[in-house]
Amino acid sequence: MLRLSAITPSGHAHLGNYLGAIRRWASEGGRDDLYFVSDLHAMTTAHNPAKLRSLAREQLAVLIAAGVPEETVFVQSDLARELGALTWVLECTASYGEAARMTQFKEKGVGRGGVRLSLLTYPVLMAADILLQGAAEVPVGEDQRQHVELARALARRFNGTYGEVFRVPEATLPPAAARVRDLTDPSRKMSKSTRDTAGTLFVLDEPEALRRKIRKAVTDSGEEVTYDPDGRPGVSNLLDILAGCTGSAPRDLAADYSSNGQLKEAVAEAVVATLAPVRERTNRLLNDPGELERIRKAGADRAAARGEHRLRSALRLIGAG
Structure with a gap:
């Protein structure tokens, strides 16, 4: 049973990320589980391109160094063409209301000037992440459960309208993680993106x-x-x-x-x-760019191959292929 989890390179990985997720992925992950660096999700707000590229590379290295099997990891943007195509298919399946109801968009975007359209549409990209790989389970916290529900709805709607292509995923709560709070302000969680x-x-x-x-x-x-x-x-x-x-x-x-x-x-x-x-x-690993690039390319090739038949079928059935 394939489970899919991700870490977003919005900053450097910290102890909370390691104890709460990465270490568990390394020690408890099944052979069919997949883990990816979700760098495309870090583009919904203003960002530094060079820094984002560096952070994605760094987080891939951290996953491998922590013991996550290299054959289970990839970087999201290495599948930009596949995900871009599937995201468009799913956007043609979703409604504006579904995207606008997402809690994170309402909290971060509504009523603010200069909000990027991607803040509205990235849950559809997240659905593409899940459905392209055929994930059966997606361990998420309560703040992301709504996004998995959108992926479920889009999978069922596409399958019912055009033909069976996508597995309908389940959102699951990950095992309880170590509580790690900010050392200077224990009222907030330790964060990758904190300025202090x-x-x-x-x-x-x-x-x-x-x-x-x-x-x-x-x-x-x-x-x-x-x-x-x-x-x-x-x-x-x-x-x-x-x-x-x-x-x-x-x-x-x-x-x-x-x-x-x-x-x-x-x-x-x-x-x-x-x-x-x-x-x-x-x-x-960071000092051996050839080795890290080898691992990254192999991961991208495996991830693309896993989703190729789903993408090809979806495009054909919707009338684009």
Whole structure:
């Protein structure tokens, strides 16, 4: 059963991405699962083309370095022709109302000047991502479930109107991930796209940079180390990070430390130990452009071949092929 997941290169990959998704893809993914760098989705707002290209390359390297099998990964834009054609087919199947009802468009686009049309239409591109590969399951958070529902609706409508081509995918909730909050503001999640990077632990940060950020992390009044996400969010965030790195329960870990400083040192060492091998392997790949390009091209060829018959059938049935 093919499951499809993606990571958008809106910034550098961070510890939350690694603990919450990438590490799990590497250790728990099935042989039919697919993972891709969704760089086209990062174009719905203003962006720097050179930076986006660099981030896509970097995130591909991080996936491989983390142990995600290279035969399961690809970069979305390498299928731009296939996805562009299928997106148009699906846009000719969708209604404006369906796209305009998407929550993210209403939150980010309605009533604002200079909004790119792609912010309205990218859920149809996401449907093309899913349907081209024949994905049976798409693990997503609640904020993306609506987009998978659109893919389901478009697959059923196309199949019913023109002929059976697409598998109707299911949205599934991924396993509970480690909670990783911003070190300077535990009320918000750690983010790839934050402007203030002081609270974000990036996968490619040098060990001393990781230690420095953790030592400066916001904690709460008092030195007692207790796990209380509501009452003591700063200390609880550090315990959640330590738990994610060590596999222990955060409440159990709290009893091992008598001060915030002692906890921070333990967290720093655990994070450095967790990320060091991934950072080293990623840098080796980035410094070997030939090898990374080989992996990328092979992934693109496999992804294109998997979807070729669906695209060809869809074009023929809708009258374009």
